[in-house]
Amino acid sequence: MKILVAVKRVVDYNIKVRIKTDGSDVDIEGVKMGINPFDENAIEEALRLKESGLATEVLVVAIGTSANQDVLRHALAMGADRTILLEAAIAIQPLATAKLLKAMVLREQPDLIILGKQAIDDDTGHLGQMLAALLDYPQGAFASALQMEGNECLVTREVDGGTETIALMLPAVVTADLRLNNPRFVKLPNLMMARKKIIETINDSEFSINTEPRLNLLKVSEPPTRKAGIKVGSVEELLSKLRAHEGILL
Amino acid sequence: MTTLILAEILTQHDGQQLSPAVLQAVTAAQFWNSPIHLLIVGNNTAAMAQKAASISCVERVIHTNSDQFSHPIAEDVASLIISISHDYEVILAAHSSFSRNVLPRVAALLDVEMISDVLEIKANNTYVRAVYAGNVLTTIQSIDALQVLTIHASSFNAQSLEGDAEIVSIASPAEFGKTRWLSEVRSQSDRPALSAAKVVVSGGRSLASAENFQQLLSPLADKLGAALGATRAAVDAGFAPNDIQVGQTGIVVAPELYIAVGVSGAVQHIYGMKDSRIVVAINQDPDAPIFQVADYGLVADLFEAIPALTAAL
Known part of the structure; x- marks a missing residue:
């Protein structure tokens, strides 16, 4: 079984992004970047399937500028067998990304595709479902557990109010929730070795897919903030304040 | 122009009911000033359809009554929506794990870039939504002819229950067949959802x-x-x-x-x-x-x- 994992390079999750003074976009110039956390879960799950003898190859793909080499090296250091950088100059939105990944899937013929459930920059969470749609594959979105059984992949999905388990006939697309696993730490020697490995590069023009954005960014702004209220000194004071509000029955 | 709302069925200890967020979705859909149709995908949905018909401003409630949708899988719900999509210019739902699973599949099949968790709807297919975990608001404009979106329910008021919509039941599409529903674990609680x-x-x-x-x-x-x-x-x-x-x-x-x-x-x-x-x-x-x-x-x-x-x- 061959597994394809797609990863995205995003602003590090610890960083609070700033808005450019003209409000045209967020300012990520010089900001620390890294692999999207959910994508690390996706790689980890693929590696575990390989280590348990169920998968033979883990291929990791990134789309974007050459800056994405760092997240692919991270994937190699984690244990990925092979990486491909699909070079694209402009920021690519989820539908176009799904089209490019579909082309990659047709080229590489993986049996299982694992993606992160959403990227922590645009927070859309569309890609896996869109890719499954374009390929006419089954989809297992927001997976918190995954198990192979014959030609099926059993996926336990996080849904509102609980979990559900579905069986997907391969080939299939799965998107990883944080609870799927705990990604391994990358050891320094592995990172050094990953630097020597070759990252295959393909230009997106090879696929002649229109990746023009369908959503135009008009402006970015700060969200309105809730105003801080008052501090109360005791439980009694808290209750008397709350009881003074219309519609709050205590 | 007509707007389609995908309603969600919640399963709780006391049975099935429509997610109350559908009331906010109807308010959001009113922005387009066009007839609003509501789609309920499930089995034994007659009572829920009746209830949905009383939501103000809904013109038609479309529902399925099929064993196939006792536990709906995204692939089948998407293909049902695709089968009726030619009637609609806007397809929307309240943002939830259900709609987040189904609507991106629908959007891709319709070659549309979807817009998720919309906080505010503006003229000319323009929307405000949060990115970076709510730290930044973006205003974006879609150039797609068809709009597929989910709305952030708490940003919209709930619609009242003074309507009288017609109720239409529709047949289910052919089963996708490559996904099987196996089981679910619902958190047991007597507390409200x-x-x-x-x-x-x-x-x-x-x-x-x-x-x-x-x-x-x-x-x-x-x-x-x-x-x-x-x-x-x-x-x-x-x-x-x-x-x-x-x-x-x-x-x-x-x-x-x-x-x-x-x-x-x-x-x-x-x-x-x-x-x-x-x-x-x-x-x-x-x-x-x-x-x-x-x-x-x-x-x-x-x-x-x-x-x-x-x-x-």
Whole structure:
């Protein structure tokens, strides 16, 4: 079984992004970047399937500028067998990304595709479902557990109010929730070795897919903030304040 | 022009009902000033269709009655929507794990870039939505002819129940066949559903253990008739089940009263509760960011203040 994992390079999750003074976009110039956390879960799950003898190859793909080499090296250091950088100059939105990944899937013929459930920059969470749609594959979105059984992949999905388990006939697309696993730490020697490995590069023009954005960014702004209220000194004071509000029955 | 709303069926201990967020979705759909159709995908949906027909401003309720949809899978729901999509210029739903699973599939099949968790709808297919875990708002304009979106329910008012829509039942499409539904685990609780509760009591990492979480918060929630919530930190530490996580990656709530107990106030948590009408924060740490969004803050030892509060109710 061959597994394809797609990863995205995003602003590090610890960083609070700033808005450019003209409000045209967020300012990520010089900001620390890294692999999207959910994508690390996706790689980890693929590696575990390989280590348990169920998968033979883990291929990791990134789309974007050459800056994405760092997240692919991270994937190699984690244990990925092979990486491909699909070079694209402009920021690519989820539908176009799904089209490019579909082309990659047709080229590489993986049996299982694992993606992160959403990227922590645009927070859309569309890609896996869109890719499954374009390929006419089954989809297992927001997976918190995954198990192979014959030609099926059993996926336990996080849904509102609980979990559900579905069986997907391969080939299939799965998107990883944080609870799927705990990604391994990358050891320094592995990172050094990953630097020597070759990252295959393909230009997106090879696929002649229109990746023009369908959503135009008009402006970015700060969200309105809730105003801080008052501090109360005791439980009694808290209750008397709350009881003074219309519609709050205590 | 017609707008289609995908309604969600919630399964609870007392049976199935429509998600109340559909009322907000109808208000959002009114922006287009066009007839609104509501789609209910399930089995034995007659009673729910009847109820939905009373939602003001809905012209038609379309429902399925098929065993295939007892436990709907995204692939089949998407193909059902595609089978009727030619009648619609806008397809929308309230943002939830159900719609997030189905609508991106629909959008891709229609060659549309979807817009998720919309906070505000503006003229000319322009929308405001949050990115970076709610830290930044973007205003974006879609150039697609068809609009596929989910709305952030608490940003819209609930529609009233004075309507009288026609009810139409439709046949199910051919089964996708490559996905099988196996089982589900519903969290057992007599408490109200988190997303619909009038009062929510949420616990954070300061509760220090799963036992404390239950022993301190359950009696308080019981007295208030409240739903229990938790922060990501409390869930990750194993103090609370993950399906009650409030936040950007969990459930977004907007109750009348939100009581945050031992919650520090991480950005991703605040995103999930900042639309609550009144926020109370009880925390030992006077500098906890949660106090910046709380109407009433009480700096106190949780293990004394919560039992005292429960006893005083």
